[in-house]
Amino acid sequence: MSNLVLENVDLYYNRVHALRGLSLEVNEGEIVSLLGNNGAGKTSTLSMLSGLERPRNGRVTWGDKDLTKLQPWDMVEAGLLHIPEGRRIFSTMTVHENLLIGGYLVKDQKLIAERAAHAYELMPRLAERRDQQGGTLSGGEQQMLALGRALVGGPKLLLLDEPSMGLAPLIVKQVMEIIREVNKQGTTVLLVEQNAKAALKIADRAYVLESGRVTLQGPAAELAEDPRVIEAYLGA
Structure with a gap:
C-alpha cells in the first residue's frame, strides 16, 4: 500500500517555525482534506511534500519512498503531482x-x-x-x-492547494465533483481548502491545522458536525 505518512515533521522558514511536530496519514485511495485559516501550515505541508521545502526534523514516507530524499522531478516521475494555489x-x-x-x-x-x-x-x-x-x-x-x-x-497521489479559490459556488461544485471522480478512478488526493464545507463534502477524512499543528482529526462527516469546526469554519 502506498500510504503517505508524516511523523513529527518540523519545517522552518529561517526562524519561522511553520510546521511543529506535524503527524498525519493519507491512505491509498482516500481523499483527505487539510483545513485551517491562513498561516495554519496547509500550503507549507504541500510544499514540503512536493520537495519545494525540506523539513528540519521528522520523517515523510510514501509507500517505500522517503520523500525527504527525493528531488521534485523524481516525485513527479513517481506519480506525486502538486497543483499549487x-x-x-x-x-x-x-x-x-x-x-x-x-x-x-x-x-x-x-x-x-x-x-x-x-x-x-x-x-x-x-x-x-x-x-x-x-x-x-x-x-x-x-x-x-x-x-x-x-x-x-x-498521478497516483494528487496534492491540491485551494482549488476553489476565487470561484463562484456553482463552479466550486463542478470542480469538487471532478476531484471526486478523479479519486474514484484510482488517484489518492490530499486537498488543502479554506472552503471547509465543500472539502468535507467530498473527503473521507480531514485534519484541522492551527499554527503548524493538528488540533482536530477524524472522518469528514463527523468533523462536519463538530461544534468547533462549525463555529470556526462552517459558520454558526
Whole structure:
C-alpha cells in the first residue's frame, strides 16, 4: 500500500517555525482534506511534500519512498503531482499544449494522447476550448485545465492547494465533483481548502491545522458536525 505518512515533521522558514511536530496519514485511495485559516501550515505541508521545502526534523514516507530524499522531478516521475494555489497554467499556450506539457516526463506519446483524451472526456469544457490560449479561460476553466494537465502526468497521489479559490459556488461544485471522480478512478488526493464545507463534502477524512499543528482529526462527516469546526469554519 502506498500510504503517505508524516511523523513529527518540523519545517522552518529561517526562524519561522511553520510546521511543529506535524503527524498525519493519507491512505491509498482516500481523499483527505487539510483545513485551517491562513498561516495554519496547509500550503507549507504541500510544499514540503512536493520537495519545494525540506523539513528540519521528522520523517515523510510514501509507500517505500522517503520523500525527504527525493528531488521534485523524481516525485513527479513517481506519480506525486502538486497543483499549487493559483493554478499556474501557461497563459500563452493553448489548452491542448498545456495538457501535453503535463506529460513531459512520460516517454510514451500514445499514452500522453490517451490521457489528454481522458481529460477532455472528464471535462468537456476543455475540449470546447482546446485551441484557446490558457490565459483567456475563466477561473473555473483554468482550474479544470490545471487538473487536466496533472492527469496527463499520471498521478497516483494528487496534492491540491485551494482549488476553489476565487470561484463562484456553482463552479466550486463542478470542480469538487471532478476531484471526486478523479479519486474514484484510482488517484489518492490530499486537498488543502479554506472552503471547509465543500472539502468535507467530498473527503473521507480531514485534519484541522492551527499554527503548524493538528488540533482536530477524524472522518469528514463527523468533523462536519463538530461544534468547533462549525463555529470556526462552517459558520454558526
